[in-house]
Amino acid sequence: MTATPPNSFRSGPDAQGHFGIFGGRFAAETLMPLILELEQAYIKAKADPAFHAELDDLLTHYAGRPSPLYFAERLTEHFGGAKIYFKRDELNHTGSHKINNCLGQILLARRMKKGRIIAETGAGQHGVATATVAARFGLPCVIYMGAADIERQQPNVFRMKLLGAEVIPVTSGTATLKDAMNEALRDWVTNVRDTFYIIGTAAGPHPYPMLVRDFQSVIGREAREQMLQREGRLPDSLVACIGGGSNAIGLFHPFLDDPDVAMYGVEAAGKGLETGLHAASIAGGQPGVLHGNRTYLLQNDDGQIIDAHSISAGLDYPGIGPEHAWLHEAGRVKYVSARDDEALAAFQLCTRLEGIIPALEPAHALAYVAKLAPGLPRDHLLCMNMCGRGDKDIFAVARMLGEQLS
Amino acid sequence: MSASRIDARFASLRAEGRAGMVAFITAGDPVHETSFEILRGLPAAGADIIELGMPFSDPMADGPSIQAAGLQALQNGASQQRTLELVRRFRMQDKDTPVILMGYYNPIYRYGVAQFIADALAAGVDGLIVVDLPPEEDSELCLPALKSGLGFIRLATPTTDDRRLPAVLNNTSGFVYYVSITGITGAASADATAVAQAVTRIRRHSALPVAVGFGIKTAAQVAEVARFADAVVVGSAIVDCIAAARKAGKTSAEIAAGVHEFVAGLAAGVRRKRETA
Structure with a gap:
């Protein structure tokens, strides 16, 4: 907690690909x-x-950028706190x-x-x-x-x-x-x-x-410019879901050196952190080495990787990008989580109130917004990355809601 | 000390004028005790060096055979501790046959690097081959291991060009393991002529013995590679032999006997006096 923060959170990785102790080339x-x-x-x-x-x-001209920054008016009213914006990356070509x-x-x-x-x-x-x-x-x-x-x-x-x-x-x-x-x-x-x-x-x-990260940082660069244009200032908080964490790092990175911008990375808590059936590598994992990098991993005492669980196939991964592991240890980004049932509720809420069917992945981010926003003042600017659209999920969601689609 | 057990073995192989047979099995496959029965009979069956696979849940460089063997072992309680226990028991009866642990970094990292090196040396392990630790990550395990007297054997591959070879061969001890194909264990075999050329290329950069592995499955292939390499590694084919015997419902003793017979057949390929290259 008392460690001196680095001069910049945006200078990594070093020449060997390390973010603090994380990252590397384990190939x-x-x-x-x-x-x-x-x-x-x-x-x-x-x-x-x-x-x-x-x-x-x-x-x-092909992907359709920039993606809009949308004021989610009815969700803002519904939660009765922070002013909620969506970075609409679900509108990109291919839907995410x-x-x-x-x-x-x-x-x-x-x-x-x-x-x-x-x-x-x-x-x-x-x-x-x-x-x-x-x-x-x-x-x-x-x-x-x-x-x-x-x-x-x-x-x-x-x-x-x-x-x-x-x-x-x-x-x-x-x-x-x-x-x-x-x-x-x-x-x-x-x-x-x-x-x-x-x-x-x-x-x-x-x-x-x-x-x-560099290719995804277009998300944060646009959001920054758009928020300045809309509100005349930077957002107060950013929220994004995390599997490996590419959409989150894309949104966060351009803001890392703005100390007044709070950031929340939302991991998938599956059936609940206490059940062991989740995909929250930071909340429930330890540092280890897998797939070429050192990062937080779900693993047992013998270093065997434990299977992740999430309703969302995109978050169902037992690790997290190494830069997130470092930002967690540096205390710059807060890593939190949302359960399957909370994501499913957020999925339905967003669809009904905003006419936007979110993918199950950003539905996790929204589930955390539902916890965070009500306690924040009305002039608090919250920007959530709507990183994917939910068309791909409607069959799976129908099954979970007990509906039969032929 | 322990690294010299590898050197001594290659010296005696040179004196005999033949290549060495390196046999790979996965520790704890199919179950702990059977695995020990297999392990302890390998030298008598003709294995000059033993590679003992440390099971890992996510073996990215392995084909289906070794993946399945690792999974089988883990389901039956294999762990880093128990792998070391196998080596400790093996050493009580065999002081000369080098044992090399092969696997991935995470189980070692989780165990604790310093503790693992100490426990491995105490158990009688001679060297480590860790697939996902290239020279770029030498400070993780390679350098601490070498400093403690535990060997670190590097993999050279068809993509390791002349520019990179010195970096790969630096901080390598015991021997160099040439991966004869770009691919995973148990895959299709390489063309022997190309492999012979690669071995010659490595010899220009290093005085260490060169072992060749990946894709070598039969006694005939062993004999062919033994003509130009200092040692020949067979892994997936032995692991397949274990799996087939287990699936046929054989007893522990029968499984071990079958593996030893198979290894003896392979080892015949290195016992022929090498022709001069």
Whole structure:
């Protein structure tokens, strides 16, 4: 608590990819040369105005950015406290924030002359976004998806197939996101020479957490500008859901050095933290090493990874991006959680009051807003990232509500 | 000390003029006691060096066979503690055969690096192979292990080019493990000519013995690789042999006997006197 805060929360990672003790490059030797090559390619691209021009053009005309900053008037009335804004990243092409990162990474893949794209996906949002950019640039694409997630995210599976991607069901482990990531890594290690792995969350070996964050930071940069325009000042608090944490770091990062902006990352508490059936790596995990980085992980005393549980396939991951682990230990961002039932209630509330069907992922963020907002003054500006739309979830939600859709 | 058990074994293999047979099994697969029965008979069956897999829930570099073996072991109570216990018991009867633990970093990290190194040395472990610790992360475990006298064996791969090889070979002890394919354990086999060239390339950078593994499944493949490598590693094929015997409902003694017979067959491939390259 008394540790001196760093001069800036925005200067990480260091040259070795560390955010404090977190991050790093814990990857198999086969992948290391490529990982180093990717870092060099990214450094070069970052310094190249042509790269930014191409990316900005795609973000504007293909993805539909900037996404609006919307005043959620009826939810604000309903909660009777803070003034609630949604950053409407669910309005992006493909229905979530994932396209921001996929466009950036596929441009890197092209610069590196990699002719084949792979990705892992949980809810299918990242898979759809990856399949979309692969279609747009004419590259073959393989998506690894847990068999359990394929079951609960059928619409997205079909979308990926329509886009020309091959969706490979993963049955190992719990057949969810972490197993899909294991399988994608196995593919990558086998086809490393011609394949680019588009990681969807701000995790993995360095430089992935950094480059995913950078590509997603467009969310926070826009929100900052839009809030200044609307309200003449910065927001007082930011709220975003966290699986691996790419939408959250994208919203938070441009505000990290504004000490008056409070930030809340909402993990999935599943059936309740006390039940052990959750996906809250910070609330219920310890530091460990998985999927290329050191971060907080759900694990037992022997260092075996414990399966996550969440109603939301996109949050169902036993880890969290390393920068979040660091921001937690530094005390800059507060990590909280919301249960399945709270998210489901928020999903319905938002749909009825705002006419916006949220994805189950941001429904967790909204569930925390429901706890936070009522206790805050009416001039408190709260900005929540509506990072995905809920069309993909309606079949699963119908089942949970006991409705039969044919 | 312990790292020299590996050196001594390679010295005696050189004196015999043949390559070594490295046998991999997963600790605790299928159950603890059977695993010990298998382990303790491996030297007599012809294994010159033993690689003992530390089970991990998320083995990203392993194919289906070793994934399943690790899961099987974990379901039957395997842990880092019990893996070390297997080595301790093995050492009571065998003072010469090097035992190398192979796995992933998280179970070691969670155990505590300093404590793990101390306990591994006390149990009689000679070296570690940790798949997800490249040279970039040497300060985590490699350097503390070497400082304590525990060997650290590095993996070199087809993507490790000449520019990178020195970094990979630096801080490596005992031998270099050449991963003969870009891929996971148990995958398709590499072309022997390409592997021989890669081994020659490594020898230009290092005086350490070179072991070759990944995708080597039969006695014929062992014999072929033994012509140019200092040791040949077989893993998935042995693990498959255990799984098949378990699924057939064999007893612990029968499973162990079957594995030893299989390993003896593989080991015949390294016992032929090497032709000069």
